[in-house]
Amino acid sequence: MPIKYNNSKKIFRLDAGSSTYIMQVRENGYLIHLYYGSYISDDDVSHLLANHVNAAFSPLPPSRESGLFSLDTQPQEYSCNGAGDFRISALSVKMPSGNTATELKYKSHRIYDGKAKLEGLPATYVNDDSKAQTLEIMMLDSLSGAEVVLAYSAFTAHNAIARSVKITNTSKDALRLQRAYSMTLDIPRSDFDLIHFHGKHVAERKFERKSLIHGIQSISSKRGSSSHNHNPFTILCDKTATETSGEAFGFSLVYSGNFAVDVEVDCFDYTRVIMGINPTDFEWLLESDQSFTTPEVVTVYSANGLGELSQTYHHLYRKNLCKGPWRDAMRPILVNNWEATYFGFDDDKLVRIAEDAANLGIEMLVMDDGWFGNRNDDNSSLGDWFVNESKLNGDLDSLVKRINALGLKFGIWYEPEMISPISKLYDAHPDWCLHVNGRDRSTGRQQLVLDMSRKDVRDYLFDTMSVVLSSTNIAYVKWDFNRNLSEVGSDLLPVERQQEVFHRYILGLYDLLERLTTAFPNILFEGCSGGGGRFDPAMLYYSPQIWTSDNTDAIERCFIQYGTSFVYPSSTMSAHVSASPNHQTGRVTSFETRGNVAMAGAFGYELDLNHLNDNEKALIKKQVNDYHKYYHIINFGDFYRLISPYENERYCAWEYVSEDKNEALFTFVSIRVVINHTYFVKLRGLDKDKIYIDTETGAEYHGDTLMNAGLRLNGWFGDGTSIAKYFKVKV
Numbered sequence: 012m013p014i015k016y017n018n019s020k021k022i023f024r025l026d027a028g029s030s031t032y033i034m035q036v037r038e039n040g041y042l043i044h045l046y047y048g049s050y051i052s053d054d055d056v057s058h059l060l061a062n063h064v065n066a067a068f069s070p071l072p073p074s075r076e077s078g079l080f081s082l083d084t085q086p087q088e089y090s091c092n093g094a095g096d097f098r099i100s101a102l103s104v105k106m107p108s109g110n111t112a113t114e115l116k117y118k119s120h121r122i123y124d125g126k127a128k129l130e131g132l133p134a135t136y137v138n139d140d141s142k143a144q145t146l147e148i149m150m151l152d153s154l155s156g157a158e159v160v161l162a163y164s165a166f167t168a169h170n171a172i173a174r175s176v177k178i179t180n181t182s183k184d185a186l187r188l189q190r191a192y193s194m195t196l197d198i199p200r201s202d203f204d205l206i207h208f209h210g211k212h213v214a215e216r217k218f219e220r221k222s223l224i225h226g227i228q229s230i231s232s233k234r235g236s237s238s239h240n241h242n243p244f245t246i247l248c249d250k251t252a253t254e255t256s257g258e259a260f261g262f263s264l265v266y267s268g269n270f271a272v273d274v275e276v277d278c279f280d281y282t283r284v285i286m287g288i289n290p291t292d293f294e295w296l297l298e299s300d301q302s303f304t305t306p307e308v309v310t311v312y313s314a315n316g317l318g319e320l321s322q323t324y325h326h327l328y329r330k331n332l333c334k335g336p337w338r339d340a341m342r343p344i345l346v347n348n349w350e351a352t353y354f355g356f357d358d359d360k361l362v363r364i365a366e367d368a369a370n371l372g373i374e375m376l377v378m379d380d381g382w383f384g385n386r387n388d389d390n391s392s393l394g395d396w397f398v399n400e401s402k403l404n405g406d407l408d409s410l411v412k413r414i415n416a417l418g419l420k421f422g423i424w425y426e427p428e429m430i431s432p433i434s435k436l437y438d439a440h441p442d443w444c445l446h447v448n449g450r451d452r453s454t455g456r457q458q459l460v461l462d463m464s465r466k467d468v469r470d471y472l473f474d475t476m477s478v479v480l481s482s483t484n485i486a487y488v489k490w491d492f493n494r495n496l497s498e499v500g501s502d503l504l505p506v507e508r509q510q511e512v513f514h515r516y517i518l519g520l521y522d523l524l525e526r527l528t529t530a531f532p533n534i535l536f537e538g539c540s541g542g543g544g545r546f547d548p549a550m551l552y553y554s555p556q557i558w559t560s561d562n563t564d565a566i567e568r569c570f571i572q573y574g575t576s577f578v579y580p581s582s583t584m585s586a587h588v589s590a591s592p593n594h595q596t597g598r599v600t601s602f603e604t605r606g607n608v609a610m611a612g613a614f615g616y617e618l619d620l621n622h623l624n625d626n627e628k629a630l631i632k633k634q635v636n637d638y639h640k641y642y643h644i645i646n647f648g649d650f651y652r653l654i655s656p657y658e659n660e661r662y663c664a665w666e667y668v669s670e671d672k673n674e675a676l677f678t679f680v681s682i683r684v685v686i687n688h689t690y691f692v693k694l695r696g697l698d699k700d701k702i703y704i705d706t707e708t709g710a711e712y713h714g715d716t717l718m719n720a721g722l723r724l725n726g727w728f729g730d731g732t733s734i735a736k737y738f739k740v741k742v
């Protein structure tokens with residue numbers, strides 16, 4: 012059993028995969044953290060608790076059993092504000108008195124098989140791929156009446172624990188949550204590096220690694236979206252940790268809105284991590300008997316470096332977060348018309364692209380922005396989700412039938428959460444966007460954001476989208492989101508709930524996604540936000556693939572996809588071959604390299620197929636064929652980052668190994684030519700005793716030779732050139 016309770020010592024023990032997590036109820040009900048790391052045999056490791064106390068400067072609660080026990084110096088399971096722990100706190104409850112001192116004590120607990128759904132929130136789930144047991148510890152702040160249930164689900168097949176918190180007001184007076192993070196983790200050391208992923212539009216998830224410093228360091232978003240700028244994911248690892256060695260702790264928040272992960276190193280060189288909803292512009296009014304549930308954090312522990320940490324997330328998110336038939340089904344290779352035509356298309360133009368696509372083996376045409384309302388540029392019509400029949404020279408069904416007749420599926424673009432001031436919807440409902448009465452409404456890309464906390468807004472979107480989606484044979488929806496939230500106020504909420512709008516917006520978004528994915532279970536949803544501006548686990552719950560970046564330059568994508576791979580599996584990273592010179596960077600890259608890089612994801616094309624030469628068309632046929640051949644390795648195998656483009660700005664390499672270790676796909680990309688250089692790359696994850704055949708040259712190598720001595724790459728690698736090699740075990 013992954014979860015055990017030692018009644019005499021009041022110790023909880025969770026074994027998730029080969030990791031162990033231990034906590035203890037102590038000192039008149041305080042819940043103290045004892046251990047998180049590699050599997051250990053003993054439950055009672057309370058001898059690990061430090062005996063340092065900052066004398067008079069760390070308050071001693073009168074209810075302690077003995078000695079110099081202070082909340083300020085002991086590792087907490089869920090840190091509270093104002094009652095003697097001066098470090099960063101996960102919870103702060105404001106009582107009717109106006110005071111925010113919050114103190115939790117153990118009341119009861121329960122352990123059960125499986126994992127409960129989180130109300131209104133996406134979360135990991137259990138199935139035959141990985142079962143879990145759940146521990147719920149009920150804590151109570153007796154003065155305020157805040158009852159706090161700390162939930163921990165330990166997965167059996169993975170070193171992963173999913174945590175969330177539910178706060179219920181058991182008093183008769185209203186309480187105000189001022190902060191309600193999803194977790195605290197106290198670790199009795201601080202010699203860590205912090206790895207996080209920052210960026211901007213067309214440059215998402217850049218890898219950054221820095222030593223922790225004393226004090227608080229914070230990664231966050233207050234844009235109303237998980238954002239291009241910071242991903243809700245961080246790693247703490249040994250300073251010496253590599254891809255294959257060292258301890259690493261991952262923290263991944265299943266949430267798409269304002270988040271924060273705060274890390275504090277205290278005066279005793281202990282580290283505290285809290286992660287959850289960003290408390291900036293957040294307050295939640297809890298009336299008597301009402302509850303608030305935080306989003307889920309998934310922590311992963313690895314004793315064997317960053318590669319294993321990433322693979323654990325990949326397996327878990329692929330099978331226990333993504334859902335629906337498209338989780339496992341082979342995704343269609345698509346061609347998207349955005350970079351081919353932008354807004355300048357009509358039915359015939361799309362059909363001409365589809366004709367070429369069909370000849371080349373491409374399986375779906377996606378009609379991007381510009382098919383609705385009166386939208387021929389980005390100045391108008393968001394919200395008017397009615398087919399522009401004059402642009403398409405007929406109704407949508409006629410167009411879809413023409414595409415389907417060519418043997419292609421049909422997909423469509425939406426940006427449901429937005430409203431253009433120039434639109435029929437805005438004329439009818441100027442109050443439906445987020446706004447603060449009396450203030451100007453700031454636009455982004457000439458658009459405003461709908462108030463997703465309103466049910467009438469969501470009903471309108473569900474109804475108008477349902478009409479289109481059920482009018483014809485639509486196989487795919489690209490769900491875009493092209494600006495962040497400003498003037499965040501809602502007309503329907505009272506003054507005392509205006510600070511809830513950011514979170515209510517996200518709950519509304521999830522509600523609409525839940526309704527649509529339930530009503531249209533066979534449609535493949537793809538997330539998007541100006542590229543990868545909302546690439547987070549919560550969106551993956553509804554859409555098993557997300558457009559990784561608006562930057563389609565193959566060399567830039569090596570960096571973006573490298574950063575994204577630390578937590579998100581390749582099956583979730585949408586990646587397309589686009590035109591050269593590239594539209595974002597102007598860089599010229601070979602067709603082969605564009606294909607090799609895009610193949611490390613949910614593969615497709617984003618260029619005008621009508622303008623290709625015969626050689627390029629032949630290469631597409633080969634790439635389509637290769638992608639089908641490698642699909643199971645890329646999507647269900649193990650991913651290895653071999654050479655980082657951040658550490659070595661001249662080239663990078665990665666590898667996939669099939670589940671049975673009988674196949675491997677190796678890709679090498681030269682970013683900047685190195686004159687007269689011989690490249691060696693060591694492969695990983697192979698069976699050392701098996702013989703692998705390089706299917707291109709016929710050369711044979713034992714797995715241990717490829718892993719320990721490496722592979723010498725022949726040839727001259729100019730800027731932006733690449734090779735992909737497919738190895739198969741000799742039978």
Ligand code: GLA
Nearest residue numbers: 349379380539540541542561
């Ligand atoms: C965003 C997306 C693009 C495209 C445009 C359409 O930028 O990331 O892929 O869909 O919107 O306006």
